[in-house]
Amino acid sequence: MRKLIPYVIFLALSSCSQYNTGLLSRSWHNMNSRFNALLISREDIDVAKEYIAAHYTDNYEAVLPVYRVIDSTRLDTAKFYLIDAIKKSSIIAEKHSNSKYLDEAYLLIGEARILKGEFENAIETYKYLNSVSSSEQMKTEALTQMMRAYIELGDYKNADQLSVLLKSRTLTKRSRQTYLLNMAYYNQVRGEKAVTAVLLEEALKGMKKGAERARYHYILGQLYNELNQVTLARRNFRMVIKNKPEYDLVFNARLGLMMTESLANNTDLLFGKMLEDRKNQDLKHKIYYKMGETARRKKRTEEAIGYYGKSASEAGNDALSKGIAYKAIGDLYLDDLADYEHAAVYYDSTVITLPKAYLARTDINDRAMVLNEFIRYKKIYDLEDSLQRMAALSPEALDQKLEQSVLARRAELKKSREVQNEAAPVQAAATTGKKWRLYDAKEIVKEKNEFVRIWGNRVLEDNWRRREKSATSFVFSETERRMVEQPVVQPVISNAVSTQISEEENERKAVEDEIKEFKKRIPVTKIQLIASKRKQEEAAFRIARIYKLKFKDEQKANAAFRKFLDDFPKSSYEPEVLYYLALAQENPLDNAYATRLVQNYPNTSFGRQIRKGTVTMTHDREVEALELYKNAYRLYDEGKMTEVISALEEGMNEYVGSQIEDKMALLRIFALGRAGLRDEYYIALSDFIRSYPASDLLPKAKEMLAVLN
Incomplete structure (x- = not known):
């Protein structure tokens, strides 16, 4: 009997091999997979989800995302649990490959990788499971979860293909809910608010009561509020409170009810x-x-x-x-x-x-930059306008005006400093309920340090602002003070008066220096006046263009463009200004601005753009345009640049709207370059980039302009 024991042990161990398909082997590996690796993996992922939710800061001023934004750099402790979940699930693939829980292990690995932000790795995991699994249900689960990974990557083409494929699959209750949430997320990131709301409503039908359900109800409330479905919004905000989530969500749901x-x-x-x-x-x-x-x-x-x-x-x-x-x-x-x-x-x-x-x-950064650009040009315009008006004054009137301006500015600056340093802290203390700064030890230390930084470490005494102290200053006892009280009075008064006189002199000198500096900027010569006008012209055009293209303020833009034409006749920007004004009219192709543009500036891109709308290119005219282009190209090869430029300018005006208009324009640019006409070459390149944004030749033009710059 004892001799049989080793054989029994060997038989038992060999039957527990992961490659054995026997009942005993599969049962043993199933038990180890389910109650060891799989159990720990599920718990790890649940803990990671709770940690992510607890440490995620929602921006309640915007519609909350269906899925919380994954930031792999801020997972901290959650990442430890997710790594452990992947390790434990991988044990099933390595040591229990004949277990019936192998497919679920791969699903958990994929889920953990998504939560870690490793979307490409998650997709590879799901693809592998989809290719090796014998269970259609598990394949469907893998495809459902893979869809989220594609959405997170912004690969909407593959996400869309998966959504179509999953419509034909039989979904379990769990996979259907995941599919609906993924579809809601997919439509949310694409801006489809109404579809997102409908899909979330469906997903909520099978969801258990709790914090996550409350969050989805809050998202629905926000979506319906933006869709002006106030009744539905209020119903969902109430459902948030009924699900008893964290107070932060309850608080914002109450605010949502009040806002509706x-x-x-x-x-x-x-x-x-x-x-x-x-x-x-x-x-x-x-x-x-x-x-x-x-x-x-x-x-x-x-x-x-x-x-x-x-x-x-x-x-x-x-x-x-x-x-x-x-x-x-x-x-x-x-x-x-x-x-x-x-x-x-x-x-x-x-x-x-x-x-x-x-x-x-x-787009906050972009809007801030546009606003700063607008302010910069407006300050330039106002400054140059003020300088030009001052230049027209007589010397006496100019001195008087400058003195008044400088004194007013300094008085305003002094007043604002007083308000900032004295009134503001008391008002802030009253409105915010904070301590007044003289009762706040931290503020006192901060203010003392600021005082030392500006004035130095001064002794607490009269006239502490004065840099030089009298060498005959003494400290008297009370008896001595009474004995010499009368003689001391006069020097103190004298010092006070001299200090006051000194401060007045310094103030007057500062005003005079500021006036002198300001005078240097006034355009007194003809060349300076022309330069000032040019700065003002540039600023005026930029301001009008920002109104038009950035602020979308048509009324102010049109007023600014019309004023520009009045103030700066024959400006180099006139064609573009006329073009914008023409487009703003009821009939963009037939109005006074369009007529003026075509008559005065027919060769500009803006003139051609207006003419395009009034010209129809037939097949015969396209053939004529091509012949003209071939002839111009032959002249270019022969080095006859003047003839090339003349022929192409005539062709671009005659055959405006032709399919080869951009080729004509670029060949003309080459000819200008070879002819050594640098200014015309630069203008033509800039004009090409602005006029032909869809041309295949645009990259070449941009490269040429970059080289020139």
Whole structure:
């Protein structure tokens, strides 16, 4: 019997091999897979999901994404659990390959890789499972989860193909819900709000009550609110509260309910109650922000700016909320008041305050740059206009004007400093409930350091601002003070008077120096005046163009373009200005501006663009254009550049709208270059890039311009 024991052990061990298909072997590997590796993997992924959700900061001012944005650089502890989940699931493939849980292990590996942000690796995992699995259900699960990886990569073509394929598959309850959420996410990133809402409604039908369900209800509330389906929005915001999620989501759902109240209702009392609620002490900035939105909807502009300002001041270290409040004020100045100067200031604050990751997903940087460009050109225009008007004054009148201007500017600067240094802190303390700075130890230390930086480490005494002290200063006892009290009075008064006189002299000298500096900038000679006019012309054109192309403000753009034509006749920008004004008319091809453009500037790209709309190119005319081009090319080979330029200019005017017009234009540019006409060559290249954006020759023109620059 004892001799049989080794054979029994050997038989038992060999039957447990992962390559054995026997019942005992499969049962043993199934048990180890299910209750060891697979169990730990599931728990790891669940913990990672909870950690990601807990440490993810939602921006409730925008529609929340169906799936939280995955940032592989900020997973921290979650990444540890995801790596462990992949390791444990891989054990099944390495040591328990005959287990029936092998397919599920690959699904878990794919899911963990998606949560880690390794989308390409996840796709490879799902593709492998789809190719080796014998279960159609598991293949469908793999394809369903693969769809999300493609969406995250922005590969919408493959995601679309998978969505079509999955429509013909039989989906389990779990895979159907995943498919619906993926489709909702797919449509959300493509901006299809209505379709996203419908798909989310379907996905919610089979979802358990809890925090995730509450989040999807909140997204639905936001979507319906943007689609002006107020009743459906309010229903979903109420469902958020019923699912009892974290307080942050409940709080924002209540704000959502208040924001969907009719404008006829008085929401001030409701907002007031929320401000008084002790649970909302750290969330006041969000309440003020919503109060600002409500005031803006009611067209109470000043009130809205005040609430947004309170939101920014209450946000504290919350850079996202503070930046969004600044942006709201900037938007209000830009869109509602068309006050571009103030808008630029608040957009600058927005760019400085908002996190870089948030800025990267928006066009805020671009808008701030456009506003700053506008302000820069406006300051140039105003400055040159002021300098030119001063240049026309008599010397006496100029001196008087400059003195008044400098004194007014210095007085305004002094006043603003006083307000900033004295009134503002007291007001801030009153409005924010913070300590007044003289009661705040940190502020006192900071202010003391600032004082030392500017004035040095001075002794606390009278006239501490004076750099030089009298060498005969003494400290007296009380008796000695009474004995010499009378003689000391006169020097003190004398010192005070001399100090006052010295300060007045310094102020007067500073004013005189500033006037002298300003005089240097006044265009007194003819050449200086021409240069000033040229700067003003450039600035005026850029301002009008920004109105037209960036701000989309047709009324202001047209007014600026018309003023430009009056102020700067025969400008090099006149063809483009006439073109924009022609397009703004009811009949762009038949109006005074179009006529003037075609008559005065027929050879410009803008003149040809207008003429294109009035010319029909037949087959015969295309043949004629081709013959002209061949003849011009022959002349080019012969080195007759003057004849080439003349022939092509005639051809471009005669056969405007031809299929080879861009080839004519580029050959003309080559001829200008070989003829040594550098200025015309540069202008023609710039004109080509602007006039033929769809031409196959555009890259060549851009390369030539880059070389020239």
